[in-house]
Amino acid sequence: MLAVEDLWFRYPGGTPxxxxxxxxxxxxxxxxxxxANGSGKSTLLGAxxxxxxxxxxxxxxVDPGTAGPIGFATQDVALYPHLTVEENLTHAARLATRxxxxxxxxxxxIEEFDLGGLRxxxxxxxxxxxxxxxxxxxxxxxxxxxxxxxxxTTALDFATRQKLITLVGDWRAEGIATLVTAHYxxxxxxxxxxxxxxxxxxxxxxxxxxxYLGRQRRLGYVEHVTGDGIVKHTxxxxxxxxxxxxxxxxxxxxxxxxxxxxxxxxxPPSLRDLLxxxxxxxxxxxxxxx
Amino acid sequence: MIAxxxxxxxxxxxxxxxxxxxxxWFLVLPAVTSAILGPAVAGLSEAGATGRVTVGxxxxxxxxxxxxxxxxxxxxxxxxxxxxxxxxxxxxxxxxLGKCLPVLTVGLGQLLVFAxxxxxxxxLPLRAGAAAGIAQLMLVLVPFAITGVATGxxxxxxIRRAEVYFSLTYLILMVLGALGGAIVASPQLPGWSQAAGxxxxxxxxxxxxxxxxxxxxxxxxxxxxxxxxxxxxAALTALAAVRLDPRKERYxx
Numbered sequence: 014m015l016a017v018e019d020l021w022f023r024y025p026g027g028t029p030x031x032x033x034x035x036x037x038x039x040x041x042x043x044x045x046x047x048x049a050n051g052s053g054k055s056t057l058l059g060a061x062x063x064x065x066x067x068x069x070x071x072x073x074x075v076d077p078g079t080a081g082p083i084g085f086a087t088q089d090v091a092l093y094p095h096l097t098v099e100e101n102l103t104h105a106a107r108l109a110t111r112x113x114x115x116x117x118x119x120x121x122x123i124e125e126f127d128l129g130g131l132r133x134x135x136x137x138x139x140x141x142x143x144x145x146x147x148x149x150x151x152x153x154x155x156x157x158x159x160x161x162x163x164x165x166t167t168a169l170d171f172a173t174r175q176k177l178i179t180l181v182g183d184w185r186a187e188g189i190a191t192l193v194t195a196h197y198x199x200x201x202x203x204x205x206x207x208x209x210x211x212x213x214x215x216x217x218x219x220x221x222x223x224x225y226l227g228r229q230r231r232l233g234y235v236e237h238v239t240g241d242g243i244v245k246h247t248x249x250x251x252x253x254x255x256x257x258x259x260x261x262x263x264x265x266x267x268x269x270x271x272x273x274x275x276x277x278x279x280x281p282p283s284l285r286d287l288l289x290x291x292x293x294x295x296x297x298x299x300x301x302x303x
Numbered sequence: 304m305i306a307x308x309x310x311x312x313x314x315x316x317x318x319x320x321x322x323x324x325x326x327x328w329f330l331v332l333p334a335v336t337s338a339i340l341g342p343a344v345a346g347l348s349e350a351g352a353t354g355r356v357t358v359g360x361x362x363x364x365x366x367x368x369x370x371x372x373x374x375x376x377x378x379x380x381x382x383x384x385x386x387x388x389x390x391x392x393x394x395x396x397x398x399x400l401g402k403c404l405p406v407l408t409v410g411l412g413q414l415l416v417f418a419x420x421x422x423x424x425x426x427l428p429l430r431a432g433a434a435a436g437i438a439q440l441m442l443v444l445v446p447f448a449i450t451g452v453a454t455g456x457x458x459x460x461x462i463r464r465a466e467v468y469f470s471l472t473y474l475i476l477m478v479l480g481a482l483g484g485a486i487v488a489s490p491q492l493p494g495w496s497q498a499a500g501x502x503x504x505x506x507x508x509x510x511x512x513x514x515x516x517x518x519x520x521x522x523x524x525x526x527x528x529x530x531x532x533x534x535x536x537a538a539l540t541a542l543a544a545v546r547l548d549p550r551k552e553r554y555x556x
Contacts, residue, residue: 064389066550085390089383093314095321107310108391152387 014038014190015061015083015159020071022053022060030056032214033071038159038190043181045205045222046194047294052211054194055088058161075159082109084157088164090148094137098128098147101136102154109155118154126150127176141168149177160184162193166200178203198284208284210294219297226281233259234278240271250290253279307393311401315375319405328367329413333360346491351517354427355488358516361417362508363480365451368410370472372455375402377465380553389550396544403452411448418444422516430520439525443511446532450504453539460546464554479503488513507531 017036023029030053038044048054059065061073062085075083092101102122106115123132126146131139139147145168153160166174181204184191193204201208201222208225210217219225230252238244249262259277268274288294319325337360342352345359379385388398418440421427429436454475462468480486482496483505489497500506511528514521 059386062386062390063392064386064550066548066552082390082392085386087383087386089386091383091385091387093318093378093382093384095318096314100317104310104314105387107306108388108393112306 014040014076016072016074017061018072018074020057020060020069020073022056022067022069022071024056024065024067027067030214031060034211034214034216035218036061036192036209036216037218038192040158040188040190041185042207043185043191043193043205045201045208046192046211046216047198047201047208047288048194048211049292053214054211055163057211057216058085058087058163058192058194062161078158082155082157084153084155084160086149086152086160086162086165088167090144092136092139092144092148092151094135097133097135098139099123099132101147101151102128105151106154109157114155118156121156122150122154125180142170142173145169146173146176158189160189160191162191164194164196166195166197174200198288202284210297212294217297222284225297226284226287229282229287230254231279232282232286233262234280235263235266235268235274236276237268237272237274240269244275248286250286252282304394304397307397308401308404311393311398312404314378315402315405318375318378319371319409325367325371325409328370329364329409330416333357333364333413333417336360340486344486345488347488347517349517351425351427354421354425355513355517357421357425358417358427358512359485359488359509361414361421362447362483362505362512363476363485365410365414365448366454366476366479366505367472368406368448368451369455369458369475370469371406371409372403372452373459373465373468373472375406376456376459377468377553379549380465385549385552393549395547395549398549399456399540399544399547403456406455407448407452410451411445414444414448418512427516429516430518431515431522432520436515436520439515439520439522440512442525442529443508443515443532446529446536447504447508449536450532450539453536453543454504456543457539457546459553460543463552479505482506484509504532504535 015038017034020031020034021029022031034057046054056065060069062083064085093104096104099119102119103115106118110118123129128147128150131143131147136144136147149162149165165177169177181191193201195201195204205222207221208219210219233249233253235247235249236244237247247266247268249266251258251262251265253259253262337357340356342348342356345352345356347355379388422429431439458468458471482500483503484492484500485505489500489506489509492500507528511525514524
């Protein structure tokens, strides 16, 4: 649906932020874009949509069948506070599509994002989470086949976050291609099917998230009783390969000779485990570098 | 194109109507100021001078359009909607017209309210007769209103920070209004002010208004001023449209 190849970008008067980034979004897949703060995730999204000023070089191909502009839910909530929710949706739809489609699309968005109770409320009187979800609804009101979300879970409460996760799942089922940047690894794990790392202006496609995590050395989770009779659950942060690895990791984790180990579970690490060990995912990038 | 103009015009129309405060700047302030200062401030004593002062203050404060065009254009950055707008990549001319038309309507409406009040209530004469006099006033007030809006649009394309822009708008309002003879009639100003005033749209507007009302109603004077104002407005608008880039980031207050 969207292919980005060898994309370079620099802001006016600055040094290149993107240095040959590539990306492929396929129908029905949600890609998580990971990278340290300031690595250029938002710049990549802005450069792909052509919404930021600067020098851009590279290839950006969108499938010809894709209707209207790429949907882009920016990190900052973009709403006119003096307009109602419905008026904001209508404006966003008018910008992106033909006038005769606007009414139907707005009604559809109100239903899909469950905004019926808010439709006549002025945007200035919405809560932070409500503003975020209305913002996402405005960004995708024209039902684009390619959707980019920059930190979409910011300010969302648990229920609204779950709603967003369900929505992204529905979009995948509809064959929509989605790209998500997120602060929290749990968000990427729940929203995305594959991951790409952005580091020093270049992208590294790690492929399927489940396969990638499955390829990592396993971690141990130990339930043990201390000498004082206290039951503890300890995660062994070192990767395990042999019984010696296990004993060394247990010692590192502070499990002493008085402790009685009651249960051990060994499983692939979560994305959070990987990021805790390697916040910039440098190891992942090194593995993928030819 | 029409749809783009319509959708942005609707945003700005709603902002103006729902804020209500603009009407204080456009209507209340010039009305109160002209009533307090009276005809003496213009250095005129003939019949209809009170009406002339009222129109003069209307002309001066109509340049609040510079300020409100800025509000319309910087709004996209205040509300963070500029990225969505830039992604949709609307035609630049349509975007600019949509943002500016509601402000132009308010600015023109204000001028017409003051001119009508001055003529019908304060006895400002129309030398060429009623119909011709109205036509003469329209011929000059319409292009003058366009110059205000176009000045704002062009200024926006060269100033990144909203606080700098808005400070300048008040300076423009006062300085151009004063130099152009909107408060004190041009012949009463110091020599250097008269000379500098020639480059302000206000001078040409007031020259034509004075000719149509307190002068002889000579069409050539009115047409000459009107043509100059039209040309000036068109040049500013074209320059603003060429320079405008919705992707250029601006900093709202």
